[in-house]
Amino acid sequence: MTAHVDAPRSDAPGAASAVTWTGAWVSDRLDLTLRTTGSAVGLDLTDLVGLAVRRNPRRAHLLVSRVLGKHVPTDPRVVRGAGLLLGALASRSLVGPPPVEAADTGADLDDRLLSAGAVLRDALDGDPVAPTLLPGVVADLVADVTAPAVVLGYAETATALGHAVADALGGAPYLHSTRRPVAGVPSVGAFEEDHSHATTHLLLPADPALLASAAPLVLVDDELSTGTTALHTIEAVHRLAVRDRYVVATLVDLRTDDDRARAAALADRLGTRIDVVALAAGQVEAPADVVTRGATLVAEVDAAAPAGPRRADDAGPGRA
Template structure:
């Protein structure tokens, strides 16, 4: 398969596609990034980020992984920020294990939380991943976890997940199995064998028992990118590259939690009142903000169960080119964080009833999103 976009030519060689999907076109589109380091972007059609997705479509993905990963052992699921926070939580909530714990890496600074460790992404403009230390009570629950599940939307080199695996092995030494989970994996058998060998050597050096390592994915293959020398797109000066200071009560995942039922009744009631006041049968779009993807999914899912036509998507730090195809529109969101920076929402349908679900509910946060629609 060959795809030509403004930034260059992408050649894809598939090795595996999950039987519930017809091909890679079911999972991704192809877009151009405003980034001199990597000019292209695989845009997920099932993640609920750049492209609006129904809760049913998202739950289909969670169910696929649940069937593969569920076991009798205690599980600790970790999603990577920014794009896989919701995916990680969705996978965690779908597991049939009796005890499931969840955490996601973050680019938010929590004033009253202690950092456990940090890792970095070499290919990204983004700040390091911050991993916060659990409370002593939570740590006591996690210390005997044997199954670690690391979740990302896409794995290219595996270096970030390798760093993450090593750091968790240092602090949770009873881990016996690590599942690497992704929508797209570009790691073939040779590269994944190198991944496993590297982790095993690390464990030997640290005096740890090397865990079993497995991969779960919807698509596996390889790709080549031939850049277009005429394509010139630099990272905008207004792009959000630093960590954000965040102080809110809703920190599910930034601090490790045990997965449990999350009540969304208040949100759904407020949205149904908005629907009634509109007096129309508009389609509904529930919009998350940055790492805040799981709660909007739950709200959208409840609305869908109630019979509403609803999709979910979220804002992002990632600057992408509007091409009129995969990325049809871009709305900028001004954010005051050590100066004025921008976040973005793509493919927003202004004719829908758009409802933004914020994390803090503060006046300044609501004002930042009010041009998109209703803000809760």
């Protein structure tokens, strides 16, 4: 996978900049639009993610998170604050209906969630005071809601995010998936992430009973594109123990109406409930020739880059 990140004050690819990364460099050149359709915390997709290009014959672009701290340098307080805020949404979903999402629709939103989202946005926009305020604002949100649950995060990108959500749920038991077998630790289940470079995820809890309880399960990922991986996971875990609640917690939800219908159909088939909470929901609008445009842009960047060795994972189609 090759990701070209945005250079906010320069059109030169890779130019150094002290300005907050936005991902707009790629979206401007490929005519891509991130359209927000809802948020319980008042955020837009562009607050949370930017766009990059990839060396992949099937997909021209990928989302790069501004709050994970894995691919774009991010203040640790912002990383943890975003995770705890997502955990606050998950906790509210466990004790009632998911928090209302809206985008200027006049819906009755939770003022405390909106306030926390506003502080997070200010921190991402470079406000020097907001990161110092964010931990306290979000801690107040998670302190008054407790709900027993087990939390499962997805390797590799959402492992730390899952920890933060588990912390928001009062230190709930936490497990993340892995792609690596561990000698002496039996797998209690497996599921597939069809679009990934390494598709098979294993579940290797130190205590096999962790996933065998009927406690609600919160699945944590950084992004839902179709939600297929989450549905595969729910089917695999449901075979270990029948439970009546699942919550999928994600930073951004890009599912279509058809994707949401598939989740509802699975819930009906299993006799369970599946809710999804996200800091923002929406879609990526792209021109019909975006794959061709992306390949051209990658070629232009490659031609302009200094000669040097390429990483092994840049030698062919994108890994992710």
